[in-house]
Amino acid sequence: MRKRLLLSILAAAPLLGACGIQPWVKPYERDRLADPIMSWQRDAISGAYLDHVYDSREGARGATGTAGGGCGCN
């Protein structure tokens, strides 16, 4: 069931991009979001290492927040 839901989202994702929603934060207003301190994860090795320190000592795992991003500002 969960797999089907994810596959449905996957199939629908490109269609959503065609919707006509206007961005309420314009590209020229995203300079603060483009600052490196606003990255969810600046250093891949260090982030993965710390996640692993916890993963291997705790029962919980997954969804540690590195997915996505999306300032769209680069």
Added chain:
Amino acid sequence: MVRSRPTPPRRLARRFATVALMLAGIAAAAVLPDDRADMFYSDYKGGGMDITGESVLVRKKFSEQFAVEANYFVDKVSGASVDVLSNASVIRDERKQKTLSVEYIHDKTLYNVSYTNSTERDYISNTTHFSLSQDMFGDLTTVTLGFTDTRDKVGENNGTAFRPVVSWLGHATSRSYEAGISQILTKNLIAGATLEVITDQGYLANPYRSIRYLDPTSALGYSLASQIYPNTHTSTALEGRVKYYLPFRAAATASYRYYSDTWGIRANTMELDYAQPISNLWILEGRFRYYDQNQASFYSDLFPFANAQNFMGRDRNLAASTNDTIGVKATYAFLPDGWKVFKRGTVTADYSHIEFKYKDFRDIKDYRPPTYLPGAEPLYSYGANIYQLYVSMFY
């Protein structure tokens, strides 16, 4: 001989693959991040273990649409944790992990494929990961979908550290389905959410950890036996997070994760992070993290008799526990004007301290009869110090 496996590589392989891939998505799905090379060193000391890690990462764009990333990680383990009941069986091991990742951008979609191999004497893991990130709604929203397939071969070293005798116990497969969204809310505020479902099948227990049960015929009052785990496991984790840009150029982050699985574990994770740049040369960060979980349905620190249940575990990862982390990090930027092929570089030092406390896992290594009867030993707790040092060069 009872030994501990401090670092199950299955998860590390998957984690490295995922984080390395997602790094590209962080910048923006429509543009590949800068080329970079990293040299990384880490040291974990805690619970009787000393684990050092060394890693190299190189990332190179071959066009505006296509990039390749390679990562090599080696960690070396030595020490004797609370699971090591015989002082003679100090563990010493080494794990090598290689990851190759390829990224391709088409329009506003980033595609990512990676392969990871992790090898140690008694554990081999191969991970394949695929993800895509799509920018939409005027690039205010990025949706990321990921799939990871991991295949492990699980063994047990019944020899010594220097003369291993490995017997292979079985295989495990793991599949992860991940969906994430990142959303710009205002000029200063960004939010994100990630849902990840992971299903495992096969040999899922740690062969170096044992259950114990009351045994009047034993001098200790208890005996040890192999753990018996279910051969399936499905977990669901949902995390939400926000990041806010403060008016004086600083960033504050808060996140919360809820976790549940088919073994009866429920867990909460909360984290706060604050980053403060000083001029253009330094970024100072502080971090606090809190975690708690209840015990798995088939966990017990002390079973009443042998074969008391169908499934029995005494791995402390399954026990009810909490831990708190305090971390500080400093990043210094050098070569602001570049040097030869390099545009700039950073060096980062990171220190974290974690206090682990168990609510129903007792320390049977240091506290024994007749002073401490079975089930009356003090609860186990320990502190760990984690040091990281790495240099990043951007070109």
